[in-house]
Amino acid sequence: MTEAWGPDDEGPRPHPGPVRVRVPAKINLHLGVGPLRPDGYHELNTVYHAIGIFDELTARRGDTLTLTMEGVGTGELALDETNLIIRAARALAAHARVPAYARLHLRKSIPLAGGLAGGSADAAAALIACDMLWGLGMSRDQLAEVGAQLGSDVPFLLHGGTALGTGHGEAVSPILARPTAWHWVVAIADGGLSTPAVYRELDTLRDSSWPPPPLEGPDQLMAALRQRDPEVLGAALGNDLQAAALSLRPQLADVLKAGHEAGAIAGLVSGSGPTCVFLAADAGHAQEIAAGLNAAGVCLEAVTARGPQPGARVT
Ligand code: C5P
Numbered sequence: 054m055t056e057a058w059g060p061d062d063e064g065p066r067p068h069p070g071p072v073r074v075r076v077p078a079k080i081n082l083h084l085g086v087g088p089l090r091p092d093g094y095h096e097l098n099t100v101y102h103a104i105g106i107f108d109e110l111t112a113r114r115g116d117t118l119t120l121t122m123e124g125v126g127t128g129e130l131a132l133d134e135t136n137l138i139i140r141a142a143r144a145l146a147a148h149a150r151v152p153a154y155a156r157l158h159l160r161k162s163i164p165l166a167g168g169l170a171g172g173s174a175d176a177a178a179a180l181i182a183c184d185m186l187w188g189l190g191m192s193r194d195q196l197a198e199v200g201a202q203l204g205s206d207v208p209f210l211l212h213g214g215t216a217l218g219t220g221h222g223e224a225v226s227p228i229l230a231r232p233t234a235w236h237w238v239v240a241i242a243d244g245g246l247s248t249p250a251v252y253r254e255l256d257t258l259r260d261s262s263w264p265p266p267p268l269e270g271p272d273q274l275m276a277a278l279r280q281r282d283p284e285v286l287g288a289a290l291g292n293d294l295q296a297a298a299l300s301l302r303p304q305l306a307d308v309l310k311a312g313h314e315a316g317a318i319a320g321l322v323s324g325s326g327p328t329c330v331f332l333a334a335d336a337g338h339a340q341e342i343a344a345g346l347n348a349a350g351v352c353l354e355a356v357t358a359r360g361p362q363p364g365a366r367v368t
Contacts, residue, residue, distance in 0.1 A: 064188075064190055065185075065188045065189065065190030066188045067186065067187055067188035068185050068186050068187075068188060069114065070112060070113040070114045070186055071111050071112065071113045072111070072112045072113075072182045072185045072186050072367060073109060073110070073111050073182075073367065073368045074109065074110045074111075074112075074178040074181045074182040074365055074366065074367055074368065075107045075108075075109050075178075075365070075366055075368050076107060076108050076109075076110070076174040076175065076177055076178040076181075076210055076364070076365040076366075077103040077104060077105060077106065077107055077174065077210070077213060077362040077363070077364070077365075078103070078104055078106040078107070078163045078169035078170065078171065078174060078239075078358075079101050079102065079103050079104070079169060079170045079173075079174070079206060079209060079210060079324075080101075080102050080104055080169065080237070080239075080323045080324065080330050080360070081099050081100065081101060081102070081292060081323065081324050082100040082101075082102050082215070082271075082274055082278075082286070082289075082290055083098075083099060083100040083269075083271040083274040083289070083290070083291055083292075084097070084099045084100075084291070084292040084293055084294055084324065085097065085098035085099065085268050085269040085270065085271065085291075085293055086252075086255060086268070086293040086294060087268035088265060088268075089252075089256055090221070092221075094205070094221035095221065095252055095255075096219075096220070096221070096268060097205075097218060097219065097220070097221060097222045098218075098219060098268050098269065098270055098271060099217070099218040099219075099222060099271070100215065100216070100217060100218070100228070100271045100274050100275070100278075101206070101209040101215065101216045101217075101218050101222075101225070102214075102215045102235070102360045102361055103209075103210070103213040103214060103215075103360060103361050103362040103363070103364060104237055104239070104330075104358040104359065104360040104361075104362060105358040105359045105360065105362050106162055106163050106169065106239060106356065106358050107162060107163070107362075108124075108159060108160065108161050108162055108163050108171065108174055108175055108178060109159070109160040109178075109368075110138070110157060110158070110159050110160075110175060110178035110179060110182050111157070111158045111160075111182070112155050112156070112157050112179075112182035112183055112185075112186045113155065113156040113157075113158075113186075114154070114155070114156070114186065115154050115155050115156035116154060117154060118139060118142055118143070118153045118154060118155055118157075119155075119156050119157065120132045120136060120138055120139055120157045120158070120159070121156075121157070121158045121159070122158070122159040122160075122161060123158075123159070123160055123161070124159070124160055124161030124162060125161065125162075125164070125165075126161070126164070126165045127159070127161050127165075129165065130165070137172045137173070137175055137176045137179075137203060137204065138157055138159060138175050138176060138178075138179045139157075140176070140203055141175075141176040141177075141179035141180050141183075141199075141200065141203055141207075142155060142157065142179050142183050144199050144202060144203060145179075145180055145183050145184065145187075145189070145191075145196070145199055146183070146187070148199050149187065149189045149191070151187050151189070153183075155182075155183055155186055155187075157179065157182070159175060159178075161175075164241050164242070164245070164328060165245050166244075166245020166246060166247065166248075167241065167242065167245055167246075167323070167326075167327065167328040168246065168248075168298070168322065168323040168324035168325045168326045168327065168328045169239075169323055169324065169328055170204075170206035170209075170210060170324065172204060173200075173203070173204035173205070173206035173207045173209075173210050174206075174210045174365070176200060176203045176204055176207050176210075177196075177200060177207050177210035177211045177364065177365040178210075178365045180196045180199060180200055180207075180211065180365070181196065181211070181365045181366070181367065182367070184196060185367055193211050193212060193364075196211055197211050197212070197223075197225070201223035205218075205221045205222035205223050206218075206222055207223070208223050208224075208225045209222070209225045209364070210364050210365055211364050211365055212225055212227060212364045213361065213362055213363040213364025213365070213366075214227055214228070214361045214362075214363065214364070215227075215228045215230060215278065215360070215361045216228055217271065228275065228278065230278045230279060231279075231281065233278075233281045234359050234360075235283070235286070235332065235359065235360050235361070236283075236332070236333040236334070236335055236336055236338065236339040236357065236359060237330050237331065237332060237333065237339065237357065237358050237359070237360060238312065238317065238330065238331040238333060238339050238342045238343045238346065238355055238356070238357055238358075239323075239328060239329075239330050239331075239355065239356050239357075239358050240308050240312065240328065240329040240330070240331070240346050240351070240352040240354075240355045241328055241352055241353045241354045241355070241356065242302075242305075242308075242326070242327035242328055242329075242352055242353060243352070243353040244327070245327065246298060246301060246302060246325055246326045246327045247325075248324075248325040250301065251294055251297045251298050251301060251325035251326060252294070252297070252325070254297035254298075254300055254301050255293065255294060255296070255297035258296060258297060258300060269291070269293070273289045274286075274289040274290070274291070276289070277289035283318050283332055283333070283334050284318060286318075286319075286332060287318035287319030287332045288319070290319050290321050290332065291321070292321050292322055292323075292324070294322065294324065294325050294326070295321055295322040295326075297325075298322045298325060298326030298327060299322070301326075302326065302327050304351075305322060305326060305327055305329060307351050308320075308329045308346070308351045308352055309321075309322075309329055311345065311346055311349040311351045312329060312331040312342060312345075312346055314345065314349075315331075315341065315342045315344075315345025315346055315349070316338065316341060316342055316345065317331035317332060317333065317342050318331075318332045318333065318334060319331070319332045320332070329352070331346075333357075336357070336359075339357040340357060342355070343355040343356060343357050
């Protein structure tokens with residue numbers, strides 16, 4: 054039987070809703086920070102890795118643009134035009150020249166201001182959800198272009214997996230490694246750290262140790278990913294922002310020590326912190342480390358998470 058061609062074949066159409074999108078948190082396996090640029094960003098050389106802590110955004114049809122939220126700490130977030138989810142929906146609508154009408158609801162699990170890119174994750178989820186709700190049919194690369202204006206980590210959270218990030222983090226190229234599941238323990242802190250404040254602290258620390266160190270490339274980390282051995286990966290993990298996060302929050306040294314004592318292969322501050330992440334050999338080992346960290350009482354909560362994970366996706 055030949056298929057009939059009709060309006061349904063002319064491309065994507067608006068979705069009746071609801072559209073549900075799940076988006077992961079990110080950590081940086083390598084975070085090399087270069088000098089401060091004239092535009093206020095630092096040049097980066099980073100390896101992003103998406104892990105299994107997820108926010109979920111639901112988009113329904115509406116006559117205006119509204120946002121509601123549930124989850125730890127969401128009461129502190131503004132729901133107005135300054136919110137990154139609203140800004141993402143507006144930016145996409147302006148780009149596609151459609152009205153920004155949607156009822157958005159966020160279920161938040163990624164800690165706020167934790168160095169896990171929770172804000173960028175939610176912006177990425179909003180772009181995917183509204184693209185489908187409004188029937189725009191934009192590619193992930195097109196959405197990443199809109200998203201890069203909203204937050205440095207948005208393009209990565211649209212793509213997910215493990216990827217190289219350059220520029221101020223917005224230029225992303227996937228790392229084609231043979232699939233390996235890595236097991237992480239995520240020590241969630243009580244309270245957040247401001248990303249700009251951590252970058253400023255790094256500049257201050259570097260001012261007193263002129264000349265600045267060269268921007269480290271991730272060659273060792275890339276080689277370690279190919280070897281698929283947690284001990285080798287553990288030795289290659291690194292974060293230039295860690296000293297600055299520790300300087301602003303000295304208690305993080307206790308978290309790193311407790312993770313080490315609980316048997317972690319390696320531990321480091323995630324992005325600008327204050328979340329710390331620890332590498333485990335396998336799922337059972339990750340449970341043991343999480344139990345050790347929870348017993349030590351050095352963080353709000355330690356949870357296990359696997360990586361890599363896909364980026365923002367409709368469920
Ligand atoms: O892009 P994003 O909103 O995540 O950045 C927040 C702030 O973090 C920037 O305004 C800047 O102060 C700092 N930042 C930086 N260099 C980067 C990324 C972020 O200095 N590569």
